[in-house]
Amino acid sequence: MEKTLEKNLNVSILMNELKKDNQNMQNTMKNIKDISMKSNILALNSGIEAARAGDAGRGFAVVATEIKKFAEDSLNASNESEDLINRIQNKANEIMAVRTVDVAYDTIDKIDRNLFERNCDVQAWATFDAIKESLLNSSNETKQAAEALMENIYNIYEVYFDLLVVDINGKVVAAAKNSKQVGKDVSNRTWFQKTVESNDVYVTDLYYSDVVEGYTIGYSSPVRNNAGEVIGVFTTRFNWEYIYDIIERVKIDANSHLYVINSEGYVIASKNREEILKKSLTSLQAVQQILSGKETRGYTIEDNSIYAYSLTEGYNAYKGKGWSVIVEETIV
Structure with a gap:
């Protein structure tokens, strides 16, 4: 997939170069069109002067007529060339847009695969x-054994802020890192209630944690327990910074x-960290397409920019949280 992104970047660079050359050609054709129009005016004035000169101007009138015909042919050719150049420009935009959609899809797919692993982690460790x-036979020894295991997991995996064990009443009985959390009552937290009620994995959306x-x-x-009854909750806090390992590697202009x-x-992620959970993109047609459920992947052209988008498809058992990747590329 890394090679695909690199290839896509090269395509983007080449397409931008093509569009610049196309723009230069368009400027040249405009100059030719101006010359044709001036030649047409010159031919018209020459015809008028030839008519005034009578017999003496007949030879010049023939030349003026030919100049006028040449100017008209040249003008028609210029118009046809402009149409062709515009079609090339539009086609280049379409190719860039398709390429950018691929980048958006590849990025959300990588994020999904990473979060799928986090989804598997919590289920396995539980x-x-x-x-x-530590929940069935609560004692200092069993709690210490659980914390030793979690601390080991925490050090090996590196991508978590903390790991916690919570009993069925909502009391934190063990923590991998922040021992101050032990003994706290979290029974009113949505994640705890949803997990116990559904007897299934619950994943929060991205949020800022003061803890x-x-x-x-x-x-x-x-x-x-062995009978399949819920006796507590095992919960992790994924460090969102590790998603930037994916974001920073995306090769875009x-x-x-x-x-x-x-x-x-x-x-919830961009190269500008200040935008997280503060900047809304709902004004974009691309985002409106996603939020309306009309399309999961595609692009729009707005304000002289291409906005490619791809909605999460999840990965295996991880269904995703309805997130999307938007890639904005300026049209040259």
């Missing part, structure tokens, strides 16, 4: 014996922009 024992002091996504899985937006149209 089945570990040390986690279950971990960063943008995060919470993945929560029910912890079950220096003047282009890439945004990840949530299901409400707010930016």
Whole structure:
């Protein structure tokens, strides 16, 4: 996929060069058109003067007629050339747009695959014996064993702010990193309630957490006993900064922009960190297409820019959160 993005970038550069050459050709054709129009005026004036000269001007009148015919033919050719140049320009825009849609799709696909792994992580870790024992046979020893396991996971995976074990009453019984969370009551949190009620994995949208002091996504899985009954919740806090490993590697033109937006149209990732959860793109036709459910992938041309978009398709069991990638590329 990396090679695909590199190839797409080369296509974008070549198309921009083609469009610049096409623009230069268009300017040249305008100059030729101006010359043709001036020649036509010159021929008209020459014909008038030849008529005034009578017999003496007949030879000059023939020349004036030929100049007029040449000017008209040249003007017609210029008009046809302008139409052709415009068609080439539009076709180049279409090729760039299709290429940019590919970039948007590749980016959201990579994000989905990364988050799918986080979805798998929380489900797998919720089945570990040390986690279950800390809930079934709560004691200092079982809690310490659970925390030792979680700390090891935390150090190996590196992409999490924290890992927590919560009992069925909503009390935090163990934490991988922030021990101050142990003993807190989280029974009123949506992620806890949804996980217990559904007996299934619950994934939050992106939000800023004062506890971990960063943008995060919470993945929560029910912890079950051998009879399949929910005895608690295992929950993780993914460090959103690691998604920028994907964003920063996307090869787009220096003047282009890439945004990840949530299901409400707010930016949740871009190269400008200040825009996260503050900038809305709902005014764009491209975003309106996505939010309306009319199209999941495509492009619009607005304000002399191409806006390519691709809605998440999820990956395997991870269905996604309704996020999309928008790529803006200026039309030269």
